[in-house]
Amino acid sequence: MRKLYLTLILLLSLSFVANAQRAKSVILVYLDGGPAQTDTFDPKPAAGRNYTGNYKGTVKSNVEGIELGEKMTQLATMADKYTLVRGLTHGSNAHETGHYAMITGDTSGGAVVYPSFGAVISYMKRDTYKGILPCYISVTGANSRFNEGGFLGNEYKSFDTGGRPETKVYEVEGLVNKFISRERMDSRMALLNGFESMPMDKEKIDSLRGVNMEFIWGESRECFNLANEPDSVRQRYGKNRLGQSCLVARKLVEAGVPFINVRTTGWDTHKKHFQKMDAMLPNLDRALSALIADLDARGLLDSTIVLCGGEFGRSPKVLWEAPWNGGRAHFGAAFSYLVAGGGFQGGKVLGKTDKTGEKVIERPVAPCDLIGTVYLLMGIDPYGTLPHVSEGNLPILPSLLNEKKSHGLLYEIIDVKKPDYEK
């Protein structure tokens, strides 16, 4: 009887997951180093100068009751498009473990290394995704603090573009090589064909080289070509690394790429925090608002999840003392993510921190809850399994099965109703 019941649940969950899919692509704008949530998505203007530092003000958004940090002026005009998740918490204050938690949804210290959620999506879409571009792309490189292929292996890791999208020629590793024209490449290929006489895997290699030639000189090249974008569009995103990377991400979404990681560094501001934020926050505000607005205008926001955050937040309390002289430390107890599109609703705030922002007092969210929700919206069962070479099938998100580690998927802010059997 129990067996029948379990089978029934399984069937129900399969059809539920299939129907829950809203998104085709995910863009993760990853602020590597840990951005300050109290200066961006969860301001605490009443906490006093020891907390607000130089940023005493806030900016009212176009949604009643939602305020952002004073530098987030563009994002404030479009709060109806995204939700702020203010209750994120994992308690880890080290880059390695914080990053591991936010990228895998697992907690570190276990016997196996989990793959990043980009790698998992790449693995899950391996049969259905037919695009010529890789399934998982990092603009311009992934974080290298752990092997993010995890136990799935390197095959599902991100394709790192390298290069500098903000410059005249964006050199994409293996694809755009400024030294080599089509003509030169053709002549080299002719030389190689004449040279090669050994039989090892010859047919296979020849065929793969043919695929590569199509990849190099075909449509995929255009996906990375920013020169053909109108200058007004490039300006709107901001002519800097982050802005142009976000523009590349939009083009990759148009090409159907399922997972794009836009990684931007420099957020680990222990010292001179406010001077650095004065320069960095306007760029973030411009890039992220341009991305969301552009996706929306092209009708792509409904099928594209945009996430923005880092491995943890920064201490709400400013370290005025030497040697920090106005810095913010690592902070994993309470921080924020911005989520938009692909089934995530807009105009909402989920969760709440206390008056200084140091503690989550309403609706805490664990990394596995956020990532599990992304899986669900991508049509992947967050309670499903992944194959491990020696351990058999392992849960895709082990923490989600543990009541102490999970606070539940984010049904409050998505267009999918919590199924009855889960209640």
Next chain:
Amino acid sequence: MRKIWVFIACLLLPAMQAIASEKCRDEIFLRRAYLTVTGALPQAKSCVQFLDSRDPDKREALLDTLLESDLAIKYMQMHWGDILRIKSEFPSNLWPNGVQAYNRWIYEQLLNNVPYNKMVRDLLLSEGSNFRSPAANFYRGFQKRSAKNFYANINLLFLGNRNCTDNGHICFSQIKFKSTKEWKEEIIYLDYHKAAPWEQITLSDGTTFGLSEDSDWREAYVNWLTSPQNRRFAEVMVNRMWYWVFGKGIVNEPDDWREDNLPSDPELLKQLTDYFIDSNYDMRALMKKILLSDKFNSKTAPEGEYEPQRLPAEVIIDAISSSLGSWSTYSSRVPEPFTYYPPATRATHLGDATVSSTELELFGKVSRDVSLESQRNNAITSRQLLYLMNSSELEQRIRKSSFIKWIGENSKGIPHLASTITLRTLSRRATKQEIALYREHMEKNNLSMMELAIDIMWTQLNSNEFLYNH
């Protein structure tokens, strides 16, 4: 009618065998021996020396020199590092200091050619600080610290057994860990107060023994494991060595010995095992024996018996670097403070799976999460070829290579240019047809000598002759 065919086949067979068993050419042997034993390409001058030598025993002499070289010992250390899962982070958490001590210990075993049975014995009976008694990292490196997990891995590593059902794990149940004030140091010790089990230990072959208090229970097991009567222990190492040389075991997978997974050539396995035990588990002698076999000296398949293998990731990356004369730099990003390796460190010598590069991972460097040989994937992929065909990184390295600059400026014509490059990359001289091909390419595309040198290097690095051991 069928009889006639059988008759013809019988007549032809000896002739065909004679052709098949014919030895490969010197230049093939040279490259094959270097790549198999040292994981490195021979230097151009070693190639010339060997190819021009008239000594009839030059192949054996070459093997003797190679087997004792530092490169060979460090390459063997990489094989051991893979199966012992040596890495500083996730999931082993040995940290760079432990990794360094552990690697040094393995290096010394291989340098002194310590008999295999003694090396395994010292590894399994290790105790003490993982910094000061490096072999103790064998136990320190397990994330799952249970006697059952130690025992399952010992079975996998030394008996090729993926599924052990006997109760030998009890012999490892005294092992305890104690941390010290030294960061990341741990003491591995035995709990002698643990009450001896009432049950007898019964091992897979029926051997039984009891355990008593005040003794190291591991010893009884290790005595059984490493004794010459336990042929499986020797067979597994013989087969593993065969696998390291040919990429396919006599029993394959090399770590999956089952009653329904039989050796493809039982007689060969028996002979080699007898030889290994009689030589007192001499690993270097075993390697030499395999390298002197007809199979290793045979022509490349399909003409001969030697099956070509795509080179392992580290070997390809090192071969590119040595061909260009420019080396990658490596550092360990976990944990802080970062560890930086000296310039020109070979990828085969890194010793820590946490230390890597995009290129190494692209070609399938293993993450050392499990002790299975199959974790290394040497299949050729389109992304690997894409890197070779069109990466700006590689293009820049070719263009900035001091060797290419030198030969581009100083070559005495196309034949000299071609042979100098080919000796570095493919360990042979250029053929007449190839020289004609290069000349045509140069004229047709109106290239300078420098640009021709760049295109020849590009072509050879892309060729399957370069990417495979053949």
